[in-house]
Amino acid sequence: MSNAAxxxxxxxxxxxxxxxxxxxxxxxxxxxxxxxxxxxxxxxxKSTAFDLVSGxxxxxxxxxxxxxxxxxxxxxHMRVEAGICRxxxxxxxxxxxxxxxxxxxxRHRHARCGFLGSMFSLGAKARDEAQQTEVALRLxxxxxxxxxxxxxxxxxxxxxxxxxEIARALATEPRLLxxxxxxSGLNPVETEFVAGIIRRLAAEGMTxxxxxxxxxxxxxxxxxxxxxxxxxxxxxxxxVSVTGDEAVIEAYLGRPRTDATPRREARRQHG
Amino acid sequence: MTFVIQLMSxxxxxxxxxxxxxxxxxxxRAMGLVNFAQADIMMIGAFLGYAILVAAPGIxxxxxxxxxxxxxxxxxxxxxxxAIRPSxxxxxxxxxxxxxxxxxxxxxxxxxxxxxxxxxxVYPTGLTHQTLTLAGYPLPAxxxxxxxxxxxxxxxxxxxxxxxxxxxxLRAAADDPDTxxxxxxRPALAxxxxxALASAIGAAAGVLYAPISYVSxxxxxxGVKAFAAAVVGTLGSIPGAVLGGFxxxxxxxxGGQLIATEYQDSIAFAIMxxxxxxxPTGLLSGARR
Amino acid sequence: MSAxxxxxxxxxxxxxxxxxxxxxxxxxxxxxxxxxxxWLLPIWLGGxxxxxxxxxxxxxxxxxxxxxxxxxxxxLSLGHAAFLGIGAYTTVLLEKNFGLSFPVACLGAVFASxxxxxVMAQLVRLSGIYFKIATFGxxxxxxxxxxxxxxxxxGTAGVKGVPPISFLGxxxxxxxxLFIAEMVALTVVYALLIRLTHGRIGRAFRAIGQxxxxxxxxxxxxxxxxxxxxxxxxxxxxxxGSFIPHVFRFVSPETFTWHESLLILIxxxxxxxxxxAGAVIGAALLVVLPEYLRDFAQYKMLAYGVFLILALVxxxxxxxxxxxxxxxxxxxxxxx
Numbered sequence: 071m072s073n074a075a076x077x078x079x080x081x082x083x084x085x086x087x088x089x090x091x092x093x094x095x096x097x098x099x100x101x102x103x104x105x106x107x108x109x110x111x112x113x114x115x116k117s118t119a120f121d122l123v124s125g126x127x128x129x130x131x132x133x134x135x136x137x138x139x140x141x142x143x144x145x146x147h148m149r150v151e152a153g154i155c156r157x158x159x160x161x162x163x164x165x166x167x168x169x170x171x172x173x174x175x176x177r178h179r180h181a182r183c184g185f186l187g188s189m190f191s192l193g194a195k196a197r198d199e200a201q202q203t204e205v206a207l208r209l210x211x212x213x214x215x216x217x218x219x220x221x222x223x224x225x226x227x228x229x230x231x232x233x234x235e236i237a238r239a240l241a242t243e244p245r246l247l248x249x250x251x252x253x254s255g256l257n258p259v260e261t262e263f264v265a266g267i268i269r270r271l272a273a274e275g276m277t278x279x280x281x282x283x284x285x286x287x288x289x290x291x292x293x294x295x296x297x298x299x300x301x302x303x304x305x306x307x308x309x310v311s312v313t314g315d316e317a318v319i320e321a322y323l324g325r326p327r328t329d330a331t332p333r334r335e336a337r338r339q340h341g
Numbered sequence: 342m343t344f345v346i347q348l349m350s351x352x353x354x355x356x357x358x359x360x361x362x363x364x365x366x367x368x369x370r371a372m373g374l375v376n377f378a379q380a381d382i383m384m385i386g387a388f389l390g391y392a393i394l395v396a397a398p399g400i401x402x403x404x405x406x407x408x409x410x411x412x413x414x415x416x417x418x419x420x421x422x423x424a425i426r427p428s429x430x431x432x433x434x435x436x437x438x439x440x441x442x443x444x445x446x447x448x449x450x451x452x453x454x455x456x457x458x459x460x461x462x463v464y465p466t467g468l469t470h471q472t473l474t475l476a477g478y479p480l481p482a483x484x485x486x487x488x489x490x491x492x493x494x495x496x497x498x499x500x501x502x503x504x505x506x507x508x509x510x511l512r513a514a515a516d517d518p519d520t521x522x523x524x525x526x527r528p529a530l531a532x533x534x535x536x537a538l539a540s541a542i543g544a545a546a547g548v549l550y551a552p553i554s555y556v557s558x559x560x561x562x563x564g565v566k567a568f569a570a571a572v573v574g575t576l577g578s579i580p581g582a583v584l585g586g587f588x589x590x591x592x593x594x595x596g597g598q599l600i601a602t603e604y605q606d607s608i609a610f611a612i613m614x615x616x617x618x619x620x621p622t623g624l625l626s627g628a629r630r
Numbered sequence: 631m632s633a634x635x636x637x638x639x640x641x642x643x644x645x646x647x648x649x650x651x652x653x654x655x656x657x658x659x660x661x662x663x664x665x666x667x668x669w670l671l672p673i674w675l676g677g678x679x680x681x682x683x684x685x686x687x688x689x690x691x692x693x694x695x696x697x698x699x700x701x702x703x704x705x706l707s708l709g710h711a712a713f714l715g716i717g718a719y720t721t722v723l724l725e726k727n728f729g730l731s732f733p734v735a736c737l738g739a740v741f742a743s744x745x746x747x748x749v750m751a752q753l754v755r756l757s758g759i760y761f762k763i764a765t766f767g768x769x770x771x772x773x774x775x776x777x778x779x780x781x782x783x784x785g786t787a788g789v790k791g792v793p794p795i796s797f798l799g800x801x802x803x804x805x806x807x808l809f810i811a812e813m814v815a816l817t818v819v820y821a822l823l824i825r826l827t828h829g830r831i832g833r834a835f836r837a838i839g840q841x842x843x844x845x846x847x848x849x850x851x852x853x854x855x856x857x858x859x860x861x862x863x864x865x866x867x868x869x870x871g872s873f874i875p876h877v878f879r880f881v882s883p884e885t886f887t888w889h890e891s892l893l894i895l896i897x898x899x900x901x902x903x904x905x906x907a908g909a910v911i912g913a914a915l916l917v918v919l920p921e922y923l924r925d926f927a928q929y930k931m932l933a934y935g936v937f938l939i940l941a942l943v944x945x946x947x948x949x950x951x952x953x954x955x956x957x958x959x960x961x962x963x964x965x966x
Contacts, residue, residue, distance in 0.1 A: 163841065238848060437903075565766070614768075
């Protein structure tokens with residue numbers, strides 16, 4: 071399954087914040103069309119890794135390639151242009167917009183109506199808007215929010231906010247979708263619903279990377295899992311082999327922080 | 342006007358800007374808020390000093406300074422409690438908080454106008470007209486006070502922040518509210534105290550500035566250049582505020598002399614914009630906060 | 631589990647759209663009502679009310695510009711009066727010194743303000759609060775230049791003898807003519823901005839204003855759009871400013887102080903941040919109210935300050951916000 075050239079590939083990616091190393095020399099390959107899990111205990115550097123791939127935070131060292139192209143220093147919006155889009159650990163939405171407007175905003179780079187066009191055009195703008203609205207409504211239906219299209223975002227439930235953020239990200243038509251703790255805060259029904267969406271997207275050929283610390287969610291979904299601890303990769307492989315990995319078990323259960331560091335160094339070879 | 346007089350006047354004004362800028366920086370550091378009312382608190386401080394000098398003729402100038410500082414501290418404390426905290430607690434947007442402090446500034450300056458009138462007043466103390474002679478140059482006597490009070494306040498602040506429990510607690514609360522809370526520092530207390538302290542320092546600046554110029558409800562505009570100072574030296578940094586104060590004070594004095602004194606304010610802000618274009622978060626941004 | 635969203639990806643039938651265009655329509659209804667009042671009330675009352683209408687109109691235009699920058703794109707400017715000033719002086723100087731007709735001079739004013747705005751917009755790469763303070767400095771610098779460049783602007787004495795507005799042989803001889811000219815400008819700007827906010831660009835502005843990181847994360851080039859929003863806001867201020875010499879028949883630096891910047895900020899805040907209607911309502915309120923509280927003139931600024939604080943504390947979404955939540959409640963009440 072890993073014969074295909076990776077769609078996303080990290081080499082030696084490091085991020086320092088002052089003296090703290092949040093992500094340390096991480097290598098990662100994501101196979102196109104797969105669901106890839108990025109797990110690890112709290113503070114392992116998962117979200118920082120997402121920030122680096124999506125461009126929210128610049129890397130301190132290393133390279134990030136997407137679809138064979140070096141995107142290490144591209145600004146965020148150019149990475150979206152290239153086909154990378156993400157959600158956030160705590161949904162970041164446009165509170166005063168309606169649900170529909172939010173998804174339409176995600177259509178930004180696909181809609182064509184320009185500055186003068188927005189103000190002066192008669193037919194073209196209306197057609198463009200109608201087209202984008204149709205796409206947005208379809209996406210809202212996908213995430214089960216089609217009944218809420220005209221609700222103001224600030225009035226949404228937590229689960230709805232998560233789903234809306236997914237719909238907004240999908241509106242950019244990404245080839246690589248990064249979902250940051252997409253199941254956290256959801257009830258079991260919602261979680262299963264979101265898992266269904268993710269499977270469906272993957273089946274349609276989208277590549278998805280999930281950051282999660284809920285092991286069960288990840289194990290049921292992912293074809294491949296990478297484990298981070300203290301910013302470094304400690305394991306990488308199919309879920310089954312990873313769950314059996316001693317370093318992983320220790321990272322999750324043992325957590326004797328003081329002696330974790332030397333052992334982690336010893337087990338660097340995993341994956 | 343000779344170079345030495347220019348230099349001394351630039352340094353003196355720089356001290357004033359520096360003091361007001363320290364107030365901005367302290368509040369910014371304590372609660373991430375840019376307090377646009379700080380300049381008006383300085384103005385209120387100057388009026389409090391005036392009220393004290395009028396009410397008790399012959400009172401020593403340093404007592405007027407202390408009285409004004411105490412009054413302003415109380416005012417700052419109340420403003421923080423009544424107007425600012427509820428909005429911060431609500432996690433209001435930055436735009437909103439800026440507007441709120443602007444509104445407080447308007448109320449302060451126009452409140453002062455109601456109380457003390459629209460016409461500028463001059464301190465009824467000999468200090469206003471006294472001069473002292475330094476190496477043959479006549480200089481306003483109040484420079485002496487500035488030269489003493491400014492370093493004294495700086496040393497006092499340094500000792501407060503490094504030696505006293507409250508000062509350490511304030512720093513802890515600014516850097517990491519959660520840890521501070523476990524130490525028993527309520528973040529709310531920390532912000533109130535910071536506000537009171539910043540107001541007191543602003544008031545000192547106002548009283549020290551008054552004899553050089555005059556006191557009026559719209560003198561807050563002068564204190565506004567202290568923004569420029571605080572920003573130039575990086576918001577949140579006390580040494581930066583002092584450095585920025587001197588840069589703006591000397592820059593506008595000498596720049597005004599070189600170009601045209603009418604453009605002094607413009608020069609102050611042009612210096613600020615220029616420095617920000619080179620160092621987008623101020624000169625001391627590299628240093629630890 | 632894939633059963634749930636199975637039919638969802640396929641376009642098929644989009645769900646019915648009851649009230650889909652609700653918000654858009656409401657904006658136009660509010661537009662119609664507001665403009666009807668703004669046009670008719672001053673003309674009907676005449677006299678002093680007409681003069682006030684003239685003052686409201688240019689303030690409303692400027693406030694709309696600032697609303698785009700601050701309320702939508704979230705770029706707080708503390709120097710908006712500078713751009714009114716640039717517009718006012720450019721207009722009057724082009725008219726007086728070059729004998730240009732008002733529309734041409736006005737175009738020049740818009741262009742000059744836009745250019746100055748574009749220069750200021752370069753500062754957006756400064757982070758948040760640094761940018762705000764820089765805009766304040768920008769306002770001070772412009773004010774000092776118009777106060778002191780005596781040979782060009784007449785300094786603090788100002789410019790007198792402003793020629794009347796003329797356009798293709800038509801000359802605005804009366805105050806009513808001037809009012810009509812202003813209202814045409816206001817109506818057109820307001821309508822165009824509604825169209826802008828309903829489209830892709832307006833949404834990008836609002837996205838940046840509401841959550842910059844999120845906006846960037848879905849591919850909005852935030853810096854570019856911030857610069858566009860600031861330049862647009864300043865250009866509109868220039869348009870509003872170009873009427874000032876005609877309304878007051880005189881122009882002096884006094885009009886463009888920090889207080890004017892603050893006043894326009896208060897207008898959009900009291901009216902409702904982010905609402906175009908709010909900008910117009912706020913402008914009307916803050917021009918008209920103080921005039922009818924003349925006996926308390928010395929309390930004017932104090933009242934502004936108190937007004938601002940009360941508005942922020944009790945109606946964070948301004949008058950427009952109160953209006954739209956009332957409308958929502960009313961609408962919901964009717965629908966079962």
